[in-house]
Amino acid sequence: AQTVTQSQPEMSVQEAETVTLSCTYDTSESDYYLFWYKQPPSRQMILVIRQEAYKQQNATENRFSVNFQKAAKSFSLKISDSQLGDAAMYFCAYRSAEALGKIIFGKGTRLHILP
Amino acid sequence: DSGVTQTPKHLITATGQRVTLRCSPRSGDLSVYWYQQSLDQGLQFLIQYYNGEERAKGNILERFSAQQFPDLHSELNLSSLELGDSALYFCASSVGIGGNYEQYFGPGTRLTVT
Numbered sequence: 001a002q003t004v005t006q007s008q009p010e011m012s013v014q015e016a017e018t019v020t021l022s023c024t025y026d027t028s029e030s031d032y033y034l035f036w037y038k039q040p041p042s043r044q045m046i047l048v049i050r051q052e053a054y055k056q057q058n059a060t061e062n063r064f065s066v067n068f069q070k071a072a073k074s075f076s077l078k079i080s081d082s083q084l085g086d087a088a089m090y091f092c093a094y095r096s097a098e099a100l101g102k103i104i105f106g107k108g109t110r111l112h113i114l115p
Numbered sequence: 116d117s118g119v120t121q122t123p124k125h126l127i128t129a130t131g132q133r134v135t136l137r138c139s140p141r142s143g144d145l146s147v148y149w150y151q152q153s154l155d156q157g158l159q160f161l162i163q164y165y166n167g168e169e170r171a172k173g174n175i176l177e178r179f180s181a182q183q184f185p186d187l188h189s190e191l192n193l194s195s196l197e198l199g200d201s202a203l204y205f206c207a208s209s210v211g212i213g214g215n216y217e218q219y220f221g222p223g224t225r226l227t228v229t
Binding site: 031032033042043044045047050091095096097098099100101102103104105106107108 | 146148150157158159160163165170171173203205207209212213214215216217218220222223225
């Protein structure tokens, strides 16, 4: 069975600084997707960034980028120029491309932005 | 706005009761997923429907059931409620079935069991 592990329950970063959230996963599948979701106080699940396992190039969305290390099964999220609106719970997630599409989530990392 | 709607937003009920949560997928989406977010279990997949048929089950209790109707909206029924069922219940939808299709999450229904 696939698992997703986020080892940092909470992190803090100074506004305008850079922070990296860690995530590791375990799977025996070769074709899958990895995601970072943001959950602000409103509780809405917002997709931040997506990575296809078959792509070697790391995904980037504006200030958000990932470091995808497939052999190490590591998928970290880097947030550059942190803003107050980035404060939220961040979930790392896995979805098989071979199965029916359920998403497996990590336990989450709560990110605090210090002004 | 993801285009997925869920009602009600909040629900407060007593132990032993039964409730129904409703989800309307995005226009054109045939697949609906239900997820539960609780303090104990985190975010976990419950069940998936595609075009009216159940296609996958996760950690869904026997006291819970779901269905997807011909108009593609879905309902999650929770019965004999316990305090531990208090959680945020999300619905997500996608165009097709399978991991290649993006899922769009609704705003969730917050269930409080007292």
